[in-house]
Amino acid sequence: MPELPEVETIRRDLQGEVVNRKIKTVEVRNGRTVRRHASAKQFRALLEGRTITAINRAGKYLLLELDDGSTLVIHLGMSGQLQRAKNAKEAKVPHTHAVLTFTQGGQLRFVDPRTFGEVFVSVAPAEGEPRLPELAHLGFDPLEDVMSWDRFWALLASHHAALKNLLMDQEFVAGIGNMYADEILYAAGLRYDRRSDSLSSQEVRRLYRAMVETLAEAVKRRGSSLADQQYRDLFGEIGDYQGQHQAYDREGEACRRCRGTIVRVKAGGRSTFFCEDCQV
């Protein structure tokens, strides 16, 4: 499942490819992709004729800003991909659910085999109303919203939650999923089940630094592509960070820090990988 580093990689790709392009036509091939809208027709009407002015991101959501103040929001879900096509004649892969065609030529295609992803238009807010009410539930963005350690400590201490659950809670911090939560906790030397209100000030600092540095490094390496997952960038290329993983998907392998063994526990339908010896 794409997490913050993969979505940020695609955001940067989109910036060079679709900004200042005008949307000529929109084709919806699977209604489930636009399920927030009353109809595909309504979705199309909000987009056709609009020009994309900027690409932003909030957690795992891509925000394509439009010239009328509205925003095209894209969530890749479990298996979503965006593909750039030079023209309409380029063959469409299976599960291509939505296609934007630009006036200047070329297309942007949304592909999503498992259909947990979605696209929708958040209309321009009325005067005095907040932007993007659909995303109001999201917590802070670990790369965009820099905060002091004291503030981060206060946020952690206001919950009595297992650290991994809290890192994956999009209402607490937006953009982290199963894979990067394991990598961040490994880098911080903290167990997945440590209670968030039990950390010393030093541990809070280690966790904050691990979160920011792990995600920034993964963005630099264009995200992680795993054998059983679908992540590809806008040009169909895989990421380069999977080779750097220290904990995730390394069950039975040696810990690179202490030579102990990485173990896996299963809880709530997902796996957690960690070192029993150097994560406390």
Ligand SMILES: [Zn+2]
């Ligand atoms: Zn270890």
